[in-house]
Amino acid sequence: MHSNGHAHRITLAASDRTFECDAGDVMLRSALRAGIAFPYECNVGACGNCKFELIEGEVDVVWPDAPGWTAKDRERRRYLGCQSAPRSDCTIKMRPSAHYAPRHAPRRVTGTLTERRAITHDIEEFRFTLSGDMPFEPGQYALLTLPGVQGQRAYSMSNIADNVDAPRELHxxxxxxxxxxGTGVLFDALDIGTRIGIDGPYGMAYLRRDVKRDILCIAGGSGLAPMISIARGVAADASLDGVRLHFLYGGRTPRDVCGRDMLEELPGWAERLHFQAAVSDVMPDSETTWDGHVGFVHTVAETLFGENLRDMEIYFAGPPAMGTAIQRALIALKVPFEQVHFDQFY
Ligand SMILES: Cc1cc2nc3c(=O)[nH]c(=O)nc-3n(C[C@H](O)[C@H](O)[C@H](O)COP(=O)(O)OP(=O)(O)OC[C@H]3O[C@@H](n4cnc5c(N)ncnc54)[C@H](O)[C@@H]3O)c2cc1C
Ligand code: FES
Incomplete structure (x- = not known):
């Protein structure tokens, strides 16, 4: 769709691997499109995990103020793969890591906004139909190009690819x-029927279908979507019939809590799919009665599951502070690192 005469050839130093980067594309994403296991996480200039060294050639830096790019990086000719558009053929130094091998090569499609609905006072669901297929795994995210907004915004899919070979909708x-x-444009300026650019899938926190351990999904605030997608993926996958899934949602106050209705409609609800919620902030004079857990999700998860967490596959998504607290708790409990999956939301 985007290929034209201005593509550049990128060579990985110390190997004879090369790949093409189209005009309008960046180093990281064109490498992933070619099936190269280029390490990354956020795709939006924040985490700094996608750094490479420029040995030969020129690049344009798409977002010079990206928080993941430091003064020291500049001195050492180190760049962010997600913010570098080649201006010539280039040779780069980067260490591919099998963990990042794309399950589905990311592709660029057009999405048309067809539906939106409120989930809570500040969360809405936006549904797009796609101009072309975009296979993805539950838990992955895509990049949205929104009118008038600099750069892209990362949002996780909440649906699953009903037809794994030809999914035509993203929620x-x-x-x-x-x-x-970005959220200003999404909520206030995007009419039904608007077409936007969508690029995906990306992300490593996808459902491990080959693992048969019980699952804990922890979602905080904006982290609802990828955890709902994983729950839907588990319910729909016959090979995971024997797996129990516990879903823990954390909000600030009772009116933030959501997700239960989406799980209730899945086969296996209450038998092997369970939902619990925690709020960190209950006012004694609150108008909403609250009979769920009180506290931060990492503490509640520890209380509920304790050492059993070591035998579970754990997925989580939400604000950075929540992610850090969960990681700390899991390390203290000696939960093996390979059983824990998340992409930090920046
Ligand atoms: C992997 C991942 C998955 C996510 N999934 C979800 C989700 O499912 N639901 C959800 O609500 N949120 C999700 N987020 C957060 C979301 O991407 C946005 O950060 C959030 O919606 C705030 O966007 P904003 O534009 O309104 O805020 P802003 O403060 O305007 O923008 C913040 C974001 O935009 C990037 N940015 C800012 N300026 C530029 C620029 N000039 N060029 C390029 N990039 C720029 C920043 O790195 C940051 O990511 C996810 C984030 C990540 C990294
Ligand atoms: S900074 Fe490029 S992937 Fe996070």
Whole structure:
């Protein structure tokens, strides 16, 4: 779709591997499109995991203020793969890592907004139909190019690919961020019928179908979508029939809590799919009665599952502070690192 005469050839130093980068594409994503296991996480300039060294050639830096790019990086000719558009053929130094081998090569399609609905006071679901297929695994995310917004925004899919070979719809569940540019456009300026660019899938926190351990999904705030997708993926996969899934949603107050209705409609609900919620902030005079857990999700998960967490496959998504707290708790409990899956939301 995007290939034209301005593609550049990128060579990986110390190997004879090369790949093409189209005009309008960046180093990281064109490598992944070619099946190269280029390490990354956020795709939006924040994590710094996609760094490479430029040995030969020129690149344009798409977002010079990206928080993941430091002054030291500049001195050492190190760049962010997700923010570098080649201006010539290039030779780069980067260590591919099998963990990042794309399950589905990311592709660029056009999405048409067909439906939206409120989930809570500040989370809405946005549904797009696609101009072409985009196979993905439950838990992955895509990049949305929104009109008038610099760069892309990452949003996780909440649906699953019903027809794994030809999924034609993506559903996103987005929390409105006060003064956020991207969410401002999504919530206030995107009419039904609007077409936007969507690029995906990306992300490593996808459902491990070959693992038969019981699952814990922890979602906080905006982390609802990928955990719902994983629950839907488990319910729909006959090879995971014997797996129990516990879903724990954490919000600030009772009106933030959501997700239960989406699980209730799945086969296996209450038998092997379970939902619990926790709020960190209950006012004694709150109008909403609350009979769920009180506290932060990492503490509640520890209380509920304790050492059993070591025998579970754990997925989580939500704000960075929640992610850090969960990781710390899991390390203290000696949960093996390979059983824990997340892509930090920046
Ligand atoms: C892997 C991943 C998955 C996510 N999934 C979800 C989800 O399912 N639901 C959800 O509600 N949120 C999700 N987020 C958060 C979401 O991507 C946005 O950060 C959030 O919606 C705020 O966007 P904003 O534009 O409103 O806020 P802003 O504060 O305007 O923008 C913040 C984001 O935009 C990037 N950015 C800012 N300026 C530029 C620029 N000039 N060029 C390029 N990039 C720029 C920043 O790195 C940051 O990611 C996810 C984030 C990541 C990394
Ligand atoms: S900074 Fe490029 S993947 Fe996070």
């Amino acid at each position: 996103f569940q987005v929390r409105r961020v006060p003064n956020g540019q």
